[in-house]
Amino acid sequence: MKKIVLFCLFPILFTNCNQKNSEENRSITEKIAYANGFENFEDVEEIRYTFNVRTNDTLRTSRAWSWRPQEDMVTLTTPDSTVTYNHKSEASAHQQTDQGFINDKYWLLFPFNLVWDEMDYQHEEESTAAISGENLQKITISYPNEGGYTPGDSYEVYFGDDHIIREWVYMSGGDSARAFATTWEDYKNFNGLNIATMHRSEDGNFELFFTDVAVE
Template sequence: MKKLLFFTFLISALISCKNNETNIGKETAAETDRSIEQQIAEAHGLNNFAEVEEIQFTFNVKVEDSLRTSREWTWNPQTDEIRLTEGDISRTYTKTDNIAENDKDIDQKFINDSYWFLFPFQMVWSDAEISEEKTGVAPISKKEMNYLEVSYKGEGGYTPGDTYVVYYKDDYLLEEWIYKSADGQREMPTTWEDFEDFQGLKISKSHKSPDGSFELFFTDIEVK
């Protein structure tokens, strides 16, 4: 009887191990099936974005010691209603496929500012062309990292043809990037630093040029 019980236990254990191996295999396959850009977006909190009802942030640009730009945004992702405040002037519009002509200037500013704010998500949301993952030396830290080229080759949008080279390590959080203009006349590397978690969204609050003379940064961030 003892031998029978032991044999029965051994078979059960083997079946359990086999099931665990199968589940582990499925998890590994699922991980592999996710694209690199999807993993980058999820590392920055993409899976929490569906719960967001409102985002507020101020987009700032400082050159040397002079604050050149400061724009306050309030965005409801559920309705795509967007409010911009610059100085004493506030304007509101709703983002649709057909932007009214008199709203295109504010829409262009929002696209620029929100791309800096949530670019890892835009890698999944937009129709960008994504290169295969490569390794190379990052432009600012001079450390070897993984990188992708994110290109907008179509004729749509306000700046068609622009390319972004994003650098990241094994945690998939962006560390640096290079902006390349469509005409090839301009390249601008900046850091991705000062990350903070806002309701599950990991936001880089500061982007600096190699010599620190340029800084694009976000303040007054609130995620509801």
């Protein structure tokens, strides 16, 4: 019996060793993605969420989305209308809606875009965060100057040793003079996806937040 038990342990130890080596070999962008549940995304059938923007205590934007990633079907619901289209094959026919979808989904699932997107990045193990002044790790990512709805954008992303994002700075077109910093906070777990549901500017006059989030 002892021989059987020991024999059965070897595959388990070997599997754990391979898993550890795999985690150690991940790039810094992959580590951020996996810290937020990237490995669970392939099982997602539908994500529902409402994207909200509040400035100076006034709700400026509220868009309710449903995305079925395995089918690439997107539905936008507003007080005035409902639009459903295939993001892969019909985006050009719904360009304005699709721009909103890409923007809102980017805020929701940005850590996964670090794996999905084509970008350049630089990693600093110690840096001073833009809002809190904390000593955090930082990656600076830059998008190509061609392609997509907002080519040339860049971001400074601040995160802890747990690879969870705390703040970022967005620079439209890579222009530091147009930098805009927000927090990443109020993380909640939705069926294995770790999502920051609130983003605030340093002065608190801008809030971008998600409500009615559901992952199936």
